Amino acid sequence: xxxxxxxxxxxxxxxxxxxxxxxxxxxxxxxxxxxxxxxxxxxxxxxxxxxxxxxxxxxxxxxxxxxxxxxxxxxxxxxxxxxxxxxxxxxxxxxxxxxxxxxxxxxxxxxxxxxxxxxxxxxxxxxxxxxxxxxxxxxxxxxxxxxxxxxxxxxxxxxxxxxxxxxxxxxxxxxxxxxxxxxxxxxxxxxxxxxxxxxxxxxxxxxxxxxxxxxxxxxxxxxxxxxxxxxxxxxxxxxxxxxxxxxxxxxxxxxxxxxxxxxxxxxxxxxxxxxxxxxxxxxxxxxxxxxxxxxxxxxxxxxxxxxxxxxxxxxxxxxxxxxxxxxxxxxxxxxxxxxxxxxxxxxxxxxxxxxxxxxxxxxxxxxxxxxxxxxxxxxxxxxxxxxxxxxxxxxxxxxxxxxxxxxxxxxxxxxxxxxxxxxxxxx
Amino acid sequence: xxxxxxxxxxxxxxxxxxxxxxxxxxxxxxxxxxxxxxxxxxxxxxxxxxxxxxxxxxxxxxxxxxxxxxxxxxxxxxxxxxxxxxxxxxxxxxxxxxxxxxxxxxxxxxxxxxxxxxxxxxxxxxxxxxxxxxxxxxxxxxxxxxxxxxxxxxxxxxxxxxxxxxxxxxxxxxxxxxxxxxxxxxxxxxxxxxxxxxxxxxxxxxxxxxxxxxxxxxxxxxxxxxxxxxxxxxxxxxxxxxxxxxxxxxxxxxxxxxxxxxxxxxxxxxxxxxxxxxxxxxxxxxxxxxxxxxxxxxxxxxxxxxxxxxxxxxxxxxxxxxxxxxxxxxxxxxxxxxxxxxxxxxxxxxxxxxxxxxxxxxxxxxxxxxxxxxxxxxxxxxxxxxxxxxxxxxxxxxxxxxxxxxxxxxxxxxxxxxxxxxxxxxx
Numbered sequence: 023x024x025x026x027x028x029x030x031x032x033x034x035x036x037x038x039x040x041x042x043x044x045x046x047x048x049x050x051x052x053x054x055x056x057x058x059x060x061x062x063x064x065x066x067x068x069x070x071x072x073x074x075x076x077x078x079x080x081x082x083x084x085x086x087x088x089x090x091x092x093x094x095x096x097x098x099x100x101x102x103x104x105x106x107x108x109x110x111x112x113x114x115x116x117x118x119x120x121x122x123x124x125x126x127x128x129x130x131x132x133x134x135x136x137x138x139x140x141x142x143x144x145x146x147x148x149x150x151x152x153x154x155x156x157x158x159x160x161x162x163x164x165x166x167x168x169x170x171x172x173x174x175x176x177x178x179x180x181x182x183x184x185x186x187x188x189x190x191x192x193x194x195x196x197x198x199x200x201x202x203x204x205x206x207x208x209x210x211x212x213x214x215x216x217x218x219x220x221x222x223x224x225x226x227x228x229x230x231x232x233x234x235x236x237x238x239x240x241x242x243x244x245x246x247x248x249x250x251x252x253x254x255x256x257x258x259x260x261x262x263x264x265x266x267x268x269x270x271x272x273x274x275x276x277x278x279x280x281x282x283x284x285x286x287x288x289x290x291x292x293x294x295x296x297x298x299x300x301x302x303x304x305x306x307x308x309x310x311x312x313x314x315x316x317x318x319x320x321x322x323x324x325x326x327x328x329x330x331x332x333x334x335x336x337x338x339x340x341x342x343x344x345x346x347x348x349x350x351x352x353x354x355x356x357x358x359x360x361x362x363x364x365x366x367x368x369x370x371x372x373x374x375x376x377x378x379x380x381x382x383x384x385x386x387x388x389x390x391x392x393x394x395x396x397x398x399x400x401x402x403x404x405x406x407x408x409x410x411x412x413x414x415x416x417x418x419x420x421x422x423x424x425x426x427x428x429x430x431x432x433x434x435x436x437x438x439x440x441x442x443x444x445x446x447x448x449x
Numbered sequence: 450x451x452x453x454x455x456x457x458x459x460x461x462x463x464x465x466x467x468x469x470x471x472x473x474x475x476x477x478x479x480x481x482x483x484x485x486x487x488x489x490x491x492x493x494x495x496x497x498x499x500x501x502x503x504x505x506x507x508x509x510x511x512x513x514x515x516x517x518x519x520x521x522x523x524x525x526x527x528x529x530x531x532x533x534x535x536x537x538x539x540x541x542x543x544x545x546x547x548x549x550x551x552x553x554x555x556x557x558x559x560x561x562x563x564x565x566x567x568x569x570x571x572x573x574x575x576x577x578x579x580x581x582x583x584x585x586x587x588x589x590x591x592x593x594x595x596x597x598x599x600x601x602x603x604x605x606x607x608x609x610x611x612x613x614x615x616x617x618x619x620x621x622x623x624x625x626x627x628x629x630x631x632x633x634x635x636x637x638x639x640x641x642x643x644x645x646x647x648x649x650x651x652x653x654x655x656x657x658x659x660x661x662x663x664x665x666x667x668x669x670x671x672x673x674x675x676x677x678x679x680x681x682x683x684x685x686x687x688x689x690x691x692x693x694x695x696x697x698x699x700x701x702x703x704x705x706x707x708x709x710x711x712x713x714x715x716x717x718x719x720x721x722x723x724x725x726x727x728x729x730x731x732x733x734x735x736x737x738x739x740x741x742x743x744x745x746x747x748x749x750x751x752x753x754x755x756x757x758x759x760x761x762x763x764x765x766x767x768x769x770x771x772x773x774x775x776x777x778x779x780x781x782x783x784x785x786x787x788x789x790x791x792x793x794x795x796x797x798x799x800x801x802x803x804x805x806x807x808x809x810x811x812x813x814x815x816x817x818x819x820x821x822x823x824x825x826x827x828x829x830x831x832x833x834x835x836x837x838x839x840x841x842x843x844x845x846x847x848x849x850x851x852x853x854x855x856x857x858x859x860x861x862x863x864x865x866x867x868x869x870x871x872x873x874x875x876x
Contacts, residue, residue, distance in 0.1 A: 081799030083807040116795050116807065118824030151792030152825045259799050351778070351863075352871055359872035365578030368543050372510030372686050380510040380543065397545030398579045436778075437872070438865040444779055445786035445864070 027443070029186045032318035032326050032414065032434070040192045040205045042171035044228045045069045045268030049167035050180035053159065056111030056149055061180035063160070064108045065167050066224060067136050071102035072268050074144065075237035077244050079261035085115035086125040086155075087145035088262060094141055100233045104138035106224060106264055107131075107164070108181050110209070111149040115259040124155040131161035146222050146262045148183055148209065178207040181222055184443065185209050189315040195304035197297040200287030202229035202271040204304055208312040210319070221248060223263040223312050229301060230269035232291040239298075239305055240265045247309040250341075251317045251432045252348050263309075317432045322439030325357055327432065330419045334427035339376045343422065344431040346374035354436035357416060362407035364392040371420060382423030387411065454870070456613045459745035459753050459841065459861070467619045467632045469598035471655045472496045472695030476594035477607035480586065483538030483576055488607035490587070491535045492594050493651060494563050498529035499695050501571065502664035504671050506688035512542035513552040513582075514572035515689060521568055527660045531565035533651060533691055534558075534591070535608050537636070538576040542686040551582040558588035573649050573689045575610055575636060605634040608649055611870065612636050616742040622731035624724040627714030629656035629698040631731055635739040637746070648675060650690040650739050656728060657696035659718040666725075666732055667692045674736040677768075677858045678744045679775050690736075744859045749866030752784055754859065757846045761854035766803045770849065771858040773801035781863035784843060789834035791819040798847060809850030814838065 046068050053063035076095045078088045095101045107128055114121050129140040136143075147155065178188035189208040194201055210221030225240075244263060272286040290298060318326055329348045334340035347353055350370040356363035364385045371378050381396035388410035391399045410416065473495050480490035503522045505515045522528045534555055541548050556567040563570075574582065605615035616635040621628055637648030652667075671690060699713040717725060745753055756775045761767035774780055777797040783790035791812045798805050808823035815837035818826045837843065 079799075080802070081796070082801070082803070082805040083795050083799030083810070116792060116820065116824060118808065118822060120824065151795065152820065259796055351867075355868050355871035358868065361872070365543065368510050368578065369508070369686055372506075372508030374509070375507070376509070378509040381545065383510070393543065393579065395545060397543060397547070435872075436868060438868045440778075441782050441785065441863060441865045441868060444782035445788070445862075 033187045040174035044270035047169035048173040048177040049169040050176040053163040064177040064180040066106040074103040075240045081259045085260040086121035090125040104142040106144040108146045112155045114147040114155040115151045124157045127157040135164040181209040191311040193304040206308040210316040225265040228271035230289040243306040247313040320434035322437040323434030325435040329431045332428045333422040335425040336427040340427040340429035343374045348431040348433035358435035360411040384421040386419040467601035471697035474596035475600040475604040476596040477603040480590040491604040491607040493533040501530040502667045502692045512687040513548035517552040531569040533571040535573045539582045541574040541582040542578045551584045554584040562591040608636040618738040620731040633735040637743040652692040655698035657716040670733040674740040747861035749864040750861030752862040756858045759855045760849040762852040763854040767854040767856035770801045775858040775860035785862035787838040811848040813846040
């Protein structure tokens with residue numbers, strides 16, 4: 023939370039209030055890790071051990087908390103979590119053996135305070151890289167957290183770095199035999215040197231779902247949401263998404279919502295369950311909205327850009343072309359300049375290394391076709407195209423004309439403010 | 450040549466004067482393609498058909514002149530060129546069938562004026578994309594060019610777009626049985642929307658060398674020079690390097706340098722020729738210097754950065770890691786801010802997708818080791834590291850610690866001026 027950064031012009035006009043979810047309480051505290059006068063340590067605490075799943079950065083230099091979570095989630099058959107501890111201000115990345123010890127100490131502190139085993143504590147950290155994380159006071163701080171089912175906003179704010187607003191999304195979905203809720207919070211993609219832009223997201227549902235299924239749903243939904251956004255093509259050592267399922271929807275065991283009139287849905291545990299589709303749509307929706315909230319808070323962003331590639335030879339090919347466009351500094355600076363510079367889109371398609379035929383390519387900005395059949399559209403009109411570019415949300419559509427592969431990516435423009443945020447600040 | 454852009458602070462203090470090369474004359478003219486009050490059409494004209502070679506953009510959307518050259522050079526056994534025609538102001542890219550016709554018309558014009566076959570005319574264009582190139586007046590303009598062996602500077606200036614200085618390099622090398630000269634000119638990486646940054650380079654030598662050998666030397670030297678530099682990771686549709694060999698070194702047939710006391714070297718035509726090493730070193734040197742002159746004129750650049758990766762599992766792996774660092778907006782903005790932000794280097798190594806072990810990684814800025822063994826160097830001193838960052842030329846060295854693969858890449862910093870050049874200008 024950088025006080026001197028103006029709130030992104032793409033920020034949502036109104037912050038939602040997330041509903042309580044049966045079986046989980048949250049809270050945050052000022053641990054003084056780096057920032058002053060704000061919370062920087064959050065806890066998500068479950069009433070009992072719950073189903074959990076995670077996806078992590080592909081970085082070969084992953085942070086200590088990422089390694090901790092990976093080991094916990096991949097080492098056992100049905101991973102269970104009692105709590106997730108998240109701190110901002112220090113990423114505990116590239117901190118050597120001391121970093122692994124700090125992660126272990128954080129988990130021990132949480133286990134002590136929340137009366138569970140350290141192996142049921144998941145961790146995430148974001149902030150300075152290469153600084154040793156001092157977790158010696160974590161037990162004290164965690165003890166001071168006033169947990170409550172309503173505290174989603176507190177947790178969302180505590181995990182911010184240079185985010186200009188907290189990111190919170192909630193959806194309810196009727197599975198046919200009962201309603202479930204999915205809440206999600208995220209942070210990204212803030213930056214204070216010598217930090218790096220990390221995205222963290224945490225989803226909690228009261229749906230009864232098996233760990234395997236939750237992991238599958240998380241993995242596949244991530245591919246088209248958080249793995250389809252880019253601010254600057256740089257991948258953090260700390261990227262983490264954790265999902266938790268309390269299974270308490272509509273159950274009398276819920277302390278939060280003991281409304282016995284609700285029907286508790288039967289457990290979701292196989293991929294053929296017809297109710298999975300409804301859950302998937304809602305779960306994907308939460309991840310999608312969180313991902314877009316992250317792009318909208320992209321450093322220096324003034325425009326949200328949807329890059330829709332169709333007609334590629336395959337979906338992976340479409341994704342590579344879409345990311346080549348979405349990552350191109352020349353495309354992104356043109357959009358910042360409100361310039362309908364389709365020539366740079368041609369360039370980005372050309373450099374993607376994927377099958378493309380110049381003479382079959384077509385490009386649209388919004389509804390305006392600007393290029394087709396290997397040349398500028400004969401009806402091209404600069405004023406019409408420029409009008410599209412003045413919008414705050416811009417659709418950039420490319421038809422490769424070779425097959426049925428499609429993929430949509432989201433990015434923001436590249437402005438001087440991005441350079442200022444990442445270059446002017448001295449560590 | 451953008452008159453309003455200040456000359457790069459990294460520009461060479463003095464422009465060299467390239468010596469004449471036996472068998473070639475050059476010149477330039479104002480053809481009024483786009484710019485006013487400056488030359489924009491250059492011709493390199495040989496006394497007779499000469500050995501030639503070329504490497505081109507890997508873009509799937511290559512320009513019409515690139516397609517023209519590719520066909521000429523790959524279609525015949527021993528390609529020969531009589532002239533190269535280069536224009537700035539219009540890239541003749543994404544111009545459909547009309548673009549191919551404009552290329553053909555340019556070649557026909559040159560063939561008529563310089564009395565050769567169109568298939569001995571090589572072409573290169575840089576500038577606006579998607580605009581039809583009107584080549585109808587090229588014959589008239591080419592006729593008005595006053596060709597001379599000394600006109601290297603004229604040609605180097607005519608091919609500029611938003612370059613802030615012309616790029617010229619010359620080397621002489623003694624092959625043991627005679628001295629040869631290699632001259633080179635290049636342009637890049639300027640940009641005026643809706644242009645895109647194109648690099649073009651043209652080398653001429655009087656060395657007697659076969660077309661196959663010249664192509665081999667050009668290809669392999671390009672891999673570690675122009676293919677090892679990056680300003681913004683974007684690849685033009687028009688990138689072209691052409692090399693020509695007149696074979697007239699020390700020969701009496703030379704109109705330029707008829708000094709009969711010189712020994713004409715024997716032809717270089719097989720890869721075992723012991724003299725090849727000396728030629729290769731000089732030829733590589735010309736390409737290296739031209740490539741670095743291009744980075745030094747990178748849009749908005751204030752610092753030249755050498756990224757040296759060692760200890761990777763292989764050279765291709767080292768190259769991918771080096772380019773991941775050199776292309777990272779976060780690394781490049783940190784360098785612009787004179788911030789010894791080695792955490793971002795760790796990030797860029799981690800995201801490269803190549804084998805790397807956090808705990809074996811070591812990083813230096815200049816001579817200062819900032820990180821080793823998975824953590825900040827114990828002797829790290831912020832002031833010492835920051836002093837390195839204040840230099841205009843910065844060495845960033847990374848030892849992966851896994852093998853013997855090494856690669857060096859060059860880039861520049863990412864400044865607000867880059868965004869201004871590419872975003873503020875409206876087409």
